[in-house]
Amino acid sequence: MAAVARQVRPRLLIVEDDEGLCSQYRWAFPDFQVLFAASRASALAIVAREQPPVVLMDLGLPPDPDGVSEGFATLDAILALAPHTRVVVATSHGDRAHALRAVAAGAYDFCDKSEEIQSLRSVTARAYRLSELEAENRRLSEAVSPGAVRRLVTRDPAMLKVCRDVERLASANVTVLLAGESGTGKEALALALHELGPRARGPFVAINCGAIPEALLESELFGHERGAFTGAVARSIGKIESAQKGTLFLDEIGDLPFSLQVKLLRFLQEQVIERIGGRSTIPVDVRVVSATNQGLDRLVAEGRFRADLFYRLNPVTVRIPALRERPGDPLLLARVFLARFRIEFQRSVRGFSASANATIEAHPWPGNVRELENRVKRGVLMADGPLIEPADLELEPVDQEPTLDLRTVRLQAERLALTRALARADGTLSAAARLLGISRPTLYDLLETHGLSRTDAEPGERQSSHSDRVHPTCDTPS
Known part of the structure; x- marks a missing residue:
C-alpha cells in the first residue's frame, strides 16, 4: 500500500534568547515547523538557508538583552536579506513605542508577550496568510506569457x-x-x-x-x-x-x-x-x-x-473590464508598480502598510490602471518610511475592520456577484440575468442601484433584440 504523503508545514523562525519562552513556543504553534535562533548571526543563517515566510522575534537580544538596539539591527538585517519575509515583533508589557517603531521600520505587526497565546497565534497566522498571498501574486506576475x-x-x-x-x-x-x-x-x-x-x-x-x-x-x-x-x-x-x-x-x-x-x-x-x-x-x-x-x-x-x-x-x-471589476488585481498591480519604481527612483520602500493595502482594495479606481500606476509612483517618491501609507497615495484611509452590518455585507456581495456575472457573460444582459437566476428587469434595477454601467447598452436594446451588451462608460479621455 502506498504511503500517504505527509503535509509539509510552513516554517516559522522564532528569534528569542529566553529558553523558558522557547519551551512554550515549541508547543504553541502546531501548524508550523518551528525553528529557533538566539542571536542575529544564527537568525540570518536560518533565514538564508530555510527562507521562512514568517519570523517571530524579540527586540531584546544579546549583546543588548535589556535594550532594543540589537533587535532593531536584526530586524533591518532580516528584511534586507529577505524583504518578503513577514516579521512579527513580540514585545513586553508597556513597550508599545518600540513596537510601533518596529512596524515603521518594516515589521508586519506586533503582539504583547503577556497576552493569551491565542493572540500570538492569530497574528502569526495572519502574517503567514499575507505572505502566501504575496508569494502567489509574485508567481502570477512572473508566470505571465512571454508574448x-x-x-x-x-x-x-x-x-x-x-x-x-x-x-x-x-x-x-x-x-x-x-x-x-x-x-x-x-x-x-x-x-x-x-x-x-x-x-x-x-x-x-x-x-x-x-x-x-x-x-x-x-x-x-x-x-x-x-x-x-x-x-x-x-x-x-x-x-x-x-x-x-x-x-x-x-x-x-x-x-x-x-x-x-x-x-x-x-x-x-x-x-x-x-x-x-x-x-x-x-x-x-x-x-x-x-x-x-x-x-x-x-x-x-x-x-x-x-x-x-x-x-x-x-x-x-x-x-476590457474596468479595474474595479477585477477583484485582487489592484493589489497585484500595485506591488508590480512598487517593484518597478523603487528600482527606478532608487528608494528603500519595502511595501504597503496594512491601511494602504485596505485602501487600494476599496478604492473604485475611476482612472483604472493608469491612475493606480501614477498613485503608486507618487507613493514611492513621497513615503517617509519603508511602508507606503494611504496619505502617500493621496487616498483617504478606509476602515480595515470588516463590517458586520448585514445590509452593507449583502450589498457588497450583490455587487461582486453582478460584476462577475457580467464578466462571465461578456457583458450580455440576458446571459448575466440567467447566471444570476433573475429576470432582466430585475438586473436593470440592480445595475442602477449599484451604479454599474448599463446606459451604453440601451440604444442597442431599442434598436435590436440581438444587442444587449453592457458597454463601459468613461469619465476621462484615454
Missing part, C-alpha cells in the same frame, strides 16, 4: 479571457475594436495583436484621434503633397501609409470628426488612400485596430458616428 500580452499583469478570470482572445485574434487579419474605459490597457492589447501576429516585423503606428486638432488630423492620417495648403513645403507621408505591411492603431476612434469618417471608410473598404493635394490613389496593406472609451452604438444612434463605419470597425469587439 506581447506580458505587458498586462492580471489574475482576474475576465481579464485573462481578454488576453486569450487577443492571442487567438492576433493571427487573423481582421479589424478589431477594443472597447474599455480610459486607462484599462487598450494600447497594450493593440500592441499585443501586432506583435503576436504575422505583421510583427512591420511597423506599429498609433494615433490618438481625439488628441490632434481636426484641421491637422486629415494630414496626419492621409499625408499631403507639397503645396497642398499653406505651410506644406514638402511631401508628408501620413500615419496610414507609414503603417504599410504593419498595424495601424486608431485610439479613441469615437472622437474622429464626422468629415473624416467618410475618407476612413473608403480606405477600409478599398485599401487605398489619397494624400491631400494628390491626384492618384495609393494602395496600402494595413491591419487596423481601433479603440474607444465610448459606446459607438450610442454615438451612431445620436447621429455622431456613421453606422457603415461602425460596422466596418467592429467585426470583432474585445471588451
Whole structure:
C-alpha cells in the first residue's frame, strides 16, 4: 500500500534568547515547523538557508538583552536579506513605542508577550496568510506569457479571457475594436495583436484621434503633397501609409470628426488612400485596430458616428473590464508598480502598510490602471518610511475592520456577484440575468442601484433584440 504523503508545514523562525519562552513556543504553534535562533548571526543563517515566510522575534537580544538596539539591527538585517519575509515583533508589557517603531521600520505587526497565546497565534497566522498571498501574486506576475500580452499583469478570470482572445485574434487579419474605459490597457492589447501576429516585423503606428486638432488630423492620417495648403513645403507621408505591411492603431476612434469618417471608410473598404493635394490613389496593406472609451452604438444612434463605419470597425469587439471589476488585481498591480519604481527612483520602500493595502482594495479606481500606476509612483517618491501609507497615495484611509452590518455585507456581495456575472457573460444582459437566476428587469434595477454601467447598452436594446451588451462608460479621455 502506498504511503500517504505527509503535509509539509510552513516554517516559522522564532528569534528569542529566553529558553523558558522557547519551551512554550515549541508547543504553541502546531501548524508550523518551528525553528529557533538566539542571536542575529544564527537568525540570518536560518533565514538564508530555510527562507521562512514568517519570523517571530524579540527586540531584546544579546549583546543588548535589556535594550532594543540589537533587535532593531536584526530586524533591518532580516528584511534586507529577505524583504518578503513577514516579521512579527513580540514585545513586553508597556513597550508599545518600540513596537510601533518596529512596524515603521518594516515589521508586519506586533503582539504583547503577556497576552493569551491565542493572540500570538492569530497574528502569526495572519502574517503567514499575507505572505502566501504575496508569494502567489509574485508567481502570477512572473508566470505571465512571454508574448506581447506580458505587458498586462492580471489574475482576474475576465481579464485573462481578454488576453486569450487577443492571442487567438492576433493571427487573423481582421479589424478589431477594443472597447474599455480610459486607462484599462487598450494600447497594450493593440500592441499585443501586432506583435503576436504575422505583421510583427512591420511597423506599429498609433494615433490618438481625439488628441490632434481636426484641421491637422486629415494630414496626419492621409499625408499631403507639397503645396497642398499653406505651410506644406514638402511631401508628408501620413500615419496610414507609414503603417504599410504593419498595424495601424486608431485610439479613441469615437472622437474622429464626422468629415473624416467618410475618407476612413473608403480606405477600409478599398485599401487605398489619397494624400491631400494628390491626384492618384495609393494602395496600402494595413491591419487596423481601433479603440474607444465610448459606446459607438450610442454615438451612431445620436447621429455622431456613421453606422457603415461602425460596422466596418467592429467585426470583432474585445471588451476590457474596468479595474474595479477585477477583484485582487489592484493589489497585484500595485506591488508590480512598487517593484518597478523603487528600482527606478532608487528608494528603500519595502511595501504597503496594512491601511494602504485596505485602501487600494476599496478604492473604485475611476482612472483604472493608469491612475493606480501614477498613485503608486507618487507613493514611492513621497513615503517617509519603508511602508507606503494611504496619505502617500493621496487616498483617504478606509476602515480595515470588516463590517458586520448585514445590509452593507449583502450589498457588497450583490455587487461582486453582478460584476462577475457580467464578466462571465461578456457583458450580455440576458446571459448575466440567467447566471444570476433573475429576470432582466430585475438586473436593470440592480445595475442602477449599484451604479454599474448599463446606459451604453440601451440604444442597442431599442434598436435590436440581438444587442444587449453592457458597454463601459468613461469619465476621462484615454
